[in-house]
Amino acid sequence: MLPGMDALRIVGLRKTFIRPAVDGLDLAIAQGEFFALLGPNGAGKTTTLRMVAGLLKPDEGSISIFGIDALKDKIAAKRLVAWLPEEPLLYELLTPMEYLEFVAGLWSVEPVLARARAEEFLGRLGLWPHRNERCGSFSRGMRQKTVLAGALIHDPKLLILDEPLTGLDAAAARDVKDLLTARVAGGSSIILTTHILEVAERLADRIGIIAEGRLKALGSLNDLRATGGADRERDTLEDVFLRLVGKQTVEAA
Amino acid sequence: MSGVFAERNTLALLLRHEARLIWRGSLFGGRHGWALLVGFVVLLHALGYGVAIGFTNVHLKITDQVLGATLALLFVGGLMLAQAVQRASELLDDRTDLSWLLSTPVPPRHILAVRLLAVAGAVSLYWLLLLVPLADGMMFLGRGDLVGVYPMLLVLALLVTSCGFALTFVLLRLSDVRRTRALANGFATLIGAAVFLGGQTRSLLPASVSDRFWQSFAPASEVAAHGPQWLPARALMGELQPMLLLLGISMAAAAAASWGLQRWFAAGAQAVVAGATGARAGARADRRPFRGGSMACLVRKEVMLLHRYPGLAGLALYYTIYLVPAVVAVAGRPHLQGGGAPGARLLGVAPVLSAGELARLFISVTMMGDEAAELTRTAPVTSGALRAAKLCAASLGVLSILGLPVLGLGASLPSAIPAMMAGILGNVGCNLLLGLWRPAPIRRTDLRRDRRGWGGLVNVVGFMFSGAWSIATWQMLQGSFMALVPAALSVGGLWLCRPKREEKNVLF
Numbered sequence A: 001m002l003p004g005m006d007a008l009r010i011v012g013l014r015k016t017f018i019r020p021a022v023d024g025l026d027l028a029i030a031q032g033e034f035f036a037l038l039g040p041n042g043a044g045k046t047t048t049l050r051m052v053a054g055l056l057k058p059d060e061g062s063i064s065i066f067g068i069d070a071l072k073d074k075i076a077a078k079r080l081v082a083w084l085p086e087e088p089l090l091y092e093l094l095t096p097m098e099y100l101e102f103v104a105g106l107w108s109v110e111p112v113l114a115r116a117r118a119e120e121f122l123g124r125l126g127l128w129p130h131r132n133e134r135c136g137s138f139s140r141g142m143r144q145k146t147v148l149a150g151a152l153i154h155d156p157k158l159l160i161l162d163e164p165l166t167g168l169d170a171a172a173a174r175d176v177k178d179l180l181t182a183r184v185a186g187g188s189s190i191i192l193t194t195h196i197l198e199v200a201e202r203l204a205d206r207i208g209i210i211a212e213g214r215l216k217a218l219g220s221l222n223d224l225r226a227t228g229g230a231d232r233e234r235d236t237l238e239d240v241f242l243r244l245v246g247k248q249t250v251e252a253a
Numbered sequence B: 001m002s003g004v005f006a007e008r009n010t011l012a013l014l015l016r017h018e019a020r021l022i023w024r025g026s027l028f029g030g031r032h033g034w035a036l037l038v039g040f041v042v043l044l045h046a047l048g049y050g051v052a053i054g055f056t057n058v059h060l061k062i063t064d065q066v067l068g069a070t071l072a073l074l075f076v077g078g079l080m081l082a083q084a085v086q087r088a089s090e091l092l093d094d095r096t097d098l099s100w101l102l103s104t105p106v107p108p109r110h111i112l113a114v115r116l117l118a119v120a121g122a123v124s125l126y127w128l129l130l131l132v133p134l135a136d137g138m139m140f141l142g143r144g145d146l147v148g149v150y151p152m153l154l155v156l157a158l159l160v161t162s163c164g165f166a167l168t169f170v171l172l173r174l175s176d177v178r179r180t181r182a183l184a185n186g187f188a189t190l191i192g193a194a195v196f197l198g199g200q201t202r203s204l205l206p207a208s209v210s211d212r213f214w215q216s217f218a219p220a221s222e223v224a225a226h227g228p229q230w231l232p233a234r235a236l237m238g239e240l241q242p243m244l245l246l247l248g249i250s251m252a253a254a255a256a257a258s259w260g261l262q263r264w265f266a267a268g269a270q271a272v273v274a275g276a277t278g279a280r281a282g283a284r285a286d287r288r289p290f291r292g293g294s295m296a297c298l299v300r301k302e303v304m305l306l307h308r309y310p311g312l313a314g315l316a317l318y319y320t321i322y323l324v325p326a327v328v329a330v331a332g333r334p335h336l337q338g339g340g341a342p343g344a345r346l347l348g349v350a351p352v353l354s355a356g357e358l359a360r361l362f363i364s365v366t367m368m369g370d371e372a373a374e375l376t377r378t379a380p381v382t383s384g385a386l387r388a389a390k391l392c393a394a395s396l397g398v399l400s401i402l403g404l405p406v407l408g409l410g411a412s413l414p415s416a417i418p419a420m421m422a423g424i425l426g427n428v429g430c431n432l433l434l435g436l437w438r439p440a441p442i443r444r445t446d447l448r449r450d451r452r453g454w455g456g457l458v459n460v461v462g463f464m465f466s467g468a469w470s471i472a473t474w475q476m477l478q479g480s481f482m483a484l485v486p487a488a489l490s491v492g493g494l495w496l497c498r499p500k501r502e503e504k505n506v507l508f
Helices: A045-052 A074-078 A096-106 A111-124 A140-152 A170-185 A197-203 A221-226 A237-245 A247-252 B010-025 B033-053 B062-093 B095-102 B108-140 B144-174 B177-198 B207-215 B228-236 B240-260 B262-273 B294-308 B312-320 B323-331 B342-368 B373-377 B383-412 B414-437 B457-477 B481-497 B501-507
Strands: A008-016 A020-029 A034-038 A060-065 A081-084 A158-162 A189-193 A206-211 A214-219
Touching: A008 A045, A020 A045, A020 A206, A020 A214, A034 A045, A034 A170, A034 A197, A045 A060, A045 A158, A045 A189, A081 A140, A096 A111, A096 A140, A096 B294, A111 A140, A140 A158, A140 A170, A158 A170, A170 A189, A170 A197, A189 A197, A197 A237, A206 A221, A206 A237, A214 A221, A214 A237, A221 A237, B010 B108, B033 B108, B062 B108, B062 B144, B062 B177, B062 B207, B062 B228, B095 B108, B108 B144, B108 B240, B108 B262, B144 B177, B144 B228, B144 B240, B144 B262, B177 B312, B228 B240, B240 B262, B294 B342, B294 B383, B312 B342, B342 B383, B342 B414, B342 B457, B373 B383, B383 B414, B414 B457, B414 B481, B457 B481
Parallel strands: A034 A189, A034 A206, A081 A158, A158 A189
Antiparallel strands: A008 A020, A008 A060, A206 A214
């Protein structure tokens, strides 16, 4: 991993199901950057993230993670990445401790370190009292927090988060946001999709707006405001978003 | 207004909804389902007619007929009851649409009644497939009195399902969801085992002792055969009044169960939704240090999920219980213990059959029970390691159950070891790969995850593999090269079941 190297570089990415879901996407995310990928439903956000996480094979294009070709050397690329899907992937028959032990084992984290991290994350996320209960009885928010702890346990350099705040109450959402901000401050990169534009506005260094599989705009919030002209300096991200992707699409979303 | 929205009677609406789900989840739910069903029924009836011809010259005294009919009803009813109890306890796992349905204005008794009828249909299905073609064949050959088979199957299904639901909800009232499920599964297994072993008395006891035992229950005379205890038998033999009486009783029992249990049902569903399932403390991981190794942790996870899968112990016992009569028969009859004797061959074949069935069950559970398959796909492990872990866990499951019995058999019948081991390895291999490529749905909810769309057909195919390897083992124990034919057919069949290129992307 060289200083200055992009955490994620996507070039000419294409994926077609019935119609093109991602259509020639180019994107680069720097080390230590918090990047938000926004767009209406069906814009291609999740498909893009699933291709980066190694769950979908692109039809065309390349993905490189810290200089590693993620399509050729999948295992090496996956070592650096954690993926948090919108629907928490959890084993209902395992306890959070057992789940974290399993995830740490998959990424070959040294057991003593893994245990210390598990205790730290469960404590920070308020799950410590529930550490020995099976996840089947957990609420949506508790599941999401358990999965987030799993995503962080191997200290990923690139975090891919698909709607990470869905279903969380205000306090839990704050915990998660604090944890993510601390990760970025520690040098990790984050790519996040969300429909809560306020989250992107507050947390993201740069924002990409995608529609119909193509990147419509890219830059900091100020850069995006500037696309509307000089009188748009006070626009919120929502105003910018609606201007770029169209009100109707958002309502459909 | 379209037909879908015109329905006002919620009971009828739910019944239609349940029937549609069952139909679409079945083997016949595909594009040419009706044609397939007609072909299947015609085939079964041809087989039933062939078997019925063999019974045309059997003439029994009326007292023997009544006894035989009663025993048949007890046998079928007992096995149905075991299945009904198990399925009723499975309702407690069915969290998604149950909680949603209970949030609608539909009365809980309607939901319960429809679930009860669905379970009644499910528990009578195998017997319908088995007995109706035979009864139809017999009726075609002049035994019109066997028309009683139809209503008696309905009577049995409704009665045992009502009992199964009552038992499950009484248990739920007395304990929690987890214990209810465990107790219900244990009870179902015990009933099933008792009924099965009862039906095997001719294997367990000398024929004369067995016959004398059963004859002691027969009515003393034709007049005595009209006693109230023989009412179900007479209904089965086509007498109208007992038939109508029993139909009335069974319908009343089903209605009473739906009405009487509705509050307990709603309370039970709420307990499930509230998270009472599986919330047992698992403090061991808290006390001990974490263990590393990606492959080891994959296998550990699969074994842990297998071990904790609700009701798996009961299911596994079902798959192995039929080993008992074979073992007892040979152990109790020294003249059968020679290497080439039929008893020894039976003994060698039984673990082959069991091993294959268990292997398919375990691998299907590891596939269907994997709620976070995409998590492992994003981990830095190869897809080969993921498959190997599942195969390893399922093999360990088979070994843990059959290891000791097979070792014991090998010690008492050393000459059978090579054939038995070849049969077990072949059958386990075929069923593991089949389950890996085409996992069999274990529960109703699994049908939604079955993206490769084989549904219950996988079990039919897997059982054919087990049958083929059992025949191969039987032939090997006779020292015949004909053993290669069923073994090759099984391997060839497996080759046809392999995933297509585009399906491989979906698998891992």
